[in-house]
Amino acid sequence: MSLHPRAQAAAALRQIAYGLRESQALYVAAQLKVADHLVDRPLNAEELSNVTEVDAAALGRVMRALCSLDVFAESSTGKFSLNSTAELLRSDVPASYRNAVLFSVGEVRWRCWSDLLGTVRAGRGGAERTLGMSLFDFYAAHPEESRIHDQAMRATSAAQAAALVGAFDFSQAGVVIDVGGGTGELLAAVLAANSLLRGTLFDLPHVVAHAQSVFIDSGVTDRAQTVGGSFFESIPSGGNTYLMKTVIHDWDDARGTAILANCRRAMTAGSKLLIFERELPEIGAPGKTAEAFLLDLEMLVMTPGGRERTRSEFAGLLSDTQFKLVRVVPTSSPLSIFEADAV
Secondary structure, three states, rough: OOOOOHHHHHHHHHHOOHHHHHHHHHHHHHHHOOHHHHOOOEEEHHHHOOOHHHHHHHHHHHHHHHHHHEEEEEEOOEEEOOOHHOOOOOOOOOOHHHHHHHHHOOOOHHHOOOOOOHHHHHOOOOOHHHHHHHHHHHHHHOOOHHHHHHHHHHHHHHHHHOOOOOOOOOOOHHHHEOOOOOOOHHHHHHHHHHHOOOOEEEEHHHHHHHOHHHHHHHHOOEEEEEEOOOOOOOOOOOOOOOEEEEHHHHHHHHHHHHHHHHHHOOOOOEEEEEEOOOOOOOOOOOOOOOHHHHHHHHHHHHHHOOOOOHHHHHHHHHOOOEEEEEEEOOOOOOOOOEEEEOO
16 A cells, blocks of 8 residues: 555655664674674674673664664574675675775764754854864874775775776776875776776875785786875876876865866876766756765765866866866766866
8 A cells, every 4th residue: 555645755754864873873883893793603682792892782773773774684593694785894805895884974974964054054164163173184183083084985996996997998098197096996996907007196195105005906016106295286297197086076166176277287288187076966856866965965064165066067177277078978886987188
């Protein structure tokens, strides 16, 4: 029997409102490394509580909620076990998503998002108001939170890299410079798939210091190098193809333009710029694009003026910095590839 329209509307609102409960239950499981403890054999709530040092009854209730969300599985005898989703919560598997969960719904974001109304009233600066400093300054002062951020970005990049590399022909990319490329997952994937290419990873010195293991694992150490620096100051020259993955969305138009202008100064006419970002739809409509709009709110809350952008907004930024948007290439990931030529 179908629900009355008002009941359907109430159910939709209830599901959205309950999102905080789901995310916090997931955070508890990630923080306690529950998935790691279930690798060898299924455990009941009492056994799990012994290894995680929390209350058995409370943990059991959290676990049952997560089982209902298809994150773990529960047997008829009350034993909890891993399923395919929970496997990604293990800290010891390739592309583990555990740090991404800690990053997305941990204490820092919980605090900042709790003041979304204040951010909307002010128009920006949720993290600065809540943390007393910009998010990037906060990470510099809190190494453990910075580590979680870096590991989360690494997991996200690893999960997206194959889709991005598969959507674009890099065979003629020449020397590739990955601007703000973190620990090098995307660059490593591009080089691994194209044996004639060479590349440079450019990011802050303390970030690129962790890239060597990524290059070793991908077998590209002989064709990849790192350069430390700030893209607000200068960007290495000499590249044929420049990459920027989820860089511009961290910044307002003025600072996004400054980054693109520095990139253009490093490039010669005919060089190519590939921007990997979500394409924000022009209109907010129900459907799978909700993730892009919610991430846009993440930028509002957590960054100094960052935002997701529409195709026309990207075209405007590129035109202002002597680039021409050639095309937008969809991928099987949430990101699209904005291909631009230096003019």
